[in-house]
Amino acid sequence: MQTLDLQDVGLRTVNATLHAQSEQTNQTAWEVTNPRGAHAIACGLDAPIEVSVKGSTGYYCGGMNQQATIHIEGSAGPGTGENIMSGKIVIEGDASQYLGATGHGGLIVVKGNASSRCGISMKGVDIVVQGNIGHMSAFMGQSGNLVVCGDAGDALGDSCYEARFFVRGKVKSLGADCVQKEMRPEHLELLTSLLEAAGIDADPTEFTRYGSARTLYHFDVDNAGAY
Amino acid sequence: MTAQDSKGIPLTTPRLSATFTPDVNSDIRRAAATGIYDIRGGGAKRKLPSFDDLLFMGASISRYPLEGYREKCETSVTIGALNAENPIELDIPITIAGMSFGALSGPAKEALGRGASAAGTSTTTGDGGMTPEERGHSSKLVYQYLPSRYGMNPDDLRKADAIEIVVGQGAKPGGGGMLLGQKISDRVAEMRTLPGGIDQRSACRHPDWTGPDDLEIKILELREITGWKVPIYVKVAGARPYYDTTLAVKSGADAVVLDGMQGGTAATQDVFIEHVGLPTLAIIRPAVQALQDLGMHRKVQLILSGGIRSGADVAKAMALGADAVAIGTAALIALGDNDPKWEAEYNALGTTAGAYDDWHEGRDPAGITTQDPDLMARLDPVEGGRRLRNYLKVMTLEAQTIARACGKNHLHNLEPEDLVALTMEAAAMARVPLAGTDWYPGKPGTTY
Numbered sequence A: 001m002q003t004l005d006l007q008d009v010g011l012r013t014v015n016a017t018l019h020a021q022s023e024q025t026n027q028t029a030w031e032v033t034n035p036r037g038a039h040a041i042a043c044g045l046d047a048p049i050e051v052s053v054k055g056s057t058g059y060y061c062g063g064m065n066q067q068a069t070i071h072i073e074g075s076a077g078p079g080t081g082e083n084i085m086s087g088k089i090v091i092e093g094d095a096s097q098y099l100g101a102t103g104h105g106g107l108i109v110v111k112g113n114a115s116s117r118c119g120i121s122m123k124g125v126d127i128v129v130q131g132n133i134g135h136m137s138a139f140m141g142q143s144g145n146l147v148v149c150g151d152a153g154d155a156l157g158d159s160c161y162e163a164r165f166f167v168r169g170k171v172k173s174l175g176a177d178c179v180q181k182e183m184r185p186e187h188l189e190l191l192t193s194l195l196e197a198a199g200i201d202a203d204p205t206e207f208t209r210y211g212s213a214r215t216l217y218h219f220d221v222d223n224a225g226a227y
Numbered sequence B: 001m002t003a004q005d006s007k008g009i010p011l012t013t014p015r016l017s018a019t020f021t022p023d024v025n026s027d028i029r030r031a032a033a034t035g036i037y038d039i040r041g042g043g044a045k046r047k048l049p050s051f052d053d054l055l056f057m058g059a060s061i062s063r064y065p066l067e068g069y070r071e072k073c074e075t076s077v078t079i080g081a082l083n084a085e086n087p088i089e090l091d092i093p094i095t096i097a098g099m100s101f102g103a104l105s106g107p108a109k110e111a112l113g114r115g116a117s118a119a120g121t122s123t124t125t126g127d128g129g130m131t132p133e134e135r136g137h138s139s140k141l142v143y144q145y146l147p148s149r150y151g152m153n154p155d156d157l158r159k160a161d162a163i164e165i166v167v168g169q170g171a172k173p174g175g176g177g178m179l180l181g182q183k184i185s186d187r188v189a190e191m192r193t194l195p196g197g198i199d200q201r202s203a204c205r206h207p208d209w210t211g212p213d214d215l216e217i218k219i220l221e222l223r224e225i226t227g228w229k230v231p232i233y234v235k236v237a238g239a240r241p242y243y244d245t246t247l248a249v250k251s252g253a254d255a256v257v258l259d260g261m262q263g264g265t266a267a268t269q270d271v272f273i274e275h276v277g278l279p280t281l282a283i284i285r286p287a288v289q290a291l292q293d294l295g296m297h298r299k300v301q302l303i304l305s306g307g308i309r310s311g312a313d314v315a316k317a318m319a320l321g322a323d324a325v326a327i328g329t330a331a332l333i334a335l336g337d338n339d340p341k342w343e344a345e346y347n348a349l350g351t352t353a354g355a356y357d358d359w360h361e362g363r364d365p366a367g368i369t370t371q372d373p374d375l376m377a378r379l380d381p382v383e384g385g386r387r388l389r390n391y392l393k394v395m396t397l398e399a400q401t402i403a404r405a406c407g408k409n410h411l412h413n414l415e416p417e418d419l420v421a422l423t424m425e426a427a428a429m430a431r432v433p434l435a436g437t438d439w440y441p442g443k444p445g446t447t448y
């Protein structure tokens, strides 16, 4: 295990050291100590390494992640895992707004709750939240899956495209063009594998699926009020 | 003999309304027939105070000129030396503005890259991501970071020579983008992670930050991901240029790209293009003032765009304090957009060469703003690149001609004192005297 004390070496050294790890690195286990809510910790990683951040993080921890697995052993600030491409981010505490915004791939797991705009504009990322999520989540979601074991706030999936949403609890309201959908066997299978990957024990049959009604896909004067 | 009615009373001449013009009436009829606003490409078409309302004074007894072919007039510019390990070094201060792949065809993007590289300048990606055509043919490529984040990925980010965070565009300050289904080919759809053929909207705000405090952190993140190697530009629409420039600089931008309302767009509501934003002429001095007040003029570069057409426009923008300019529409015209040689086809589309602006429909006879394979094939990227290079060279020579006449050995040495204005409006906006006077509206020390 390699340790980087953020207060000691500074953000640039932490990130530069992690960026220097290649595909073939032998040093695959890293910990970042004393994060103290610093921004942009472990962003832009691109190697199959495991990084544990020992505490809470500020904005954009794990931003644009590729390949790496990042454990945040605390709560995470806004835009954590933004534009993630691959790999995995696990947040032991709660996540602030814009979790996984525009993420193109990979998996983000939140053991606590996620705030508003969780999965905004998601483009292929999978997000699994053990608790609740806030309002306007998955706004303009294009692709990927958002799994919520608790409740969802207002306007879930507003103006979404092909992203899928699975919610176990209540949805306060659905956003424009987002509707409840039938849970077919292939969706149950998908949900089972997402929960498994997230290491969360929940019964897939208790979830409801939501997604795009696709009525806003073409400009239509009768829908003008919804745009 | 004047026309008379049946009772012999003279008829008045038919008189068109200055309020309800034929243009306005056709807009009303279109709205009544469709129920949806008009979308088009291009910039504001209305007449605005512009660089045409400014003149250079040239040399005289008190200022001596430089010899045209003998004495050097430098044109190079460095952008982003403030924080970046590898600032952008350009031979000429005229860059190619960000235009999306999707709005433009692959060959058009390639032609822009070829032309810009041959002229020693940079080109810019756009909404829709980076294409290999463009990266491969652009020696200096600026990668736009837009609200939509279509095609956004760290591999391309690290291939960029600079990053441009787009907050706004002059044609639509506060507006998002749209790309209609006709132009969402399979390739465009795949790059944007969207189903093919749908009408697609781009967000108007960034999904993971709002306001200057967040922007500062976003810039930090982008610098960390790219190892502090490349400059970070922030592009804003001409709306509140003094404050926007101040906030961009305070957030850590290496360069500010400022786009006036004449600036082109690929597709926006006509009402937005014509009625929101400030004319390019009006935004330069407040932005320069902001940089000067922060002690950052010439340290953070100001790149101006919106209706730049000629070397005279370049020289005027630089005299007012810009470090460089960017061109969009003019570059497309150089490639062949709106060329009268396609007049019959423009007529068939209900328009005429010079007026064609339905770039969002994907039926561009010149093969530039389209994804239709047959139309796209009309643009030869090598020939297009050559034409753009020629045009950039001419603009540069023109700007040098003016600078030498003003006795300047670098375009950056042009200054407001070299200019006069032809109208009160232009004098007020550019803060240079009305020709033949030593006064402009708002001049400090003026008593009313």
Ligand SMILES: Cc1cc2nc3c(=O)[nH]c(=O)nc-3n(C[C@H](O)[C@H](O)[C@H](O)COP(=O)(O)O)c2cc1C
Binding pocket: B041, B042, B043, B097, B098, B099, B100, B103, B104, B125, B126, B127, B144, B166, B168, B169, B170, B235, B259, B262, B263, B264, B265, B266, B305, B306, B307, B308, B326, B327, B328, B329, B330, B359, B369
């Ligand atoms: C076809 C077209 C597509 C454009 N796409 C983008 C874009 O994707 N992102 C952006 O910031 N600006 C975009 N713009 C605006 C240009 O970057 C630039 O601000 C503008 O064209 C400058 O004004 P000019 O066209 O008068 O030179 C586009 C402009 C045109 C004409």
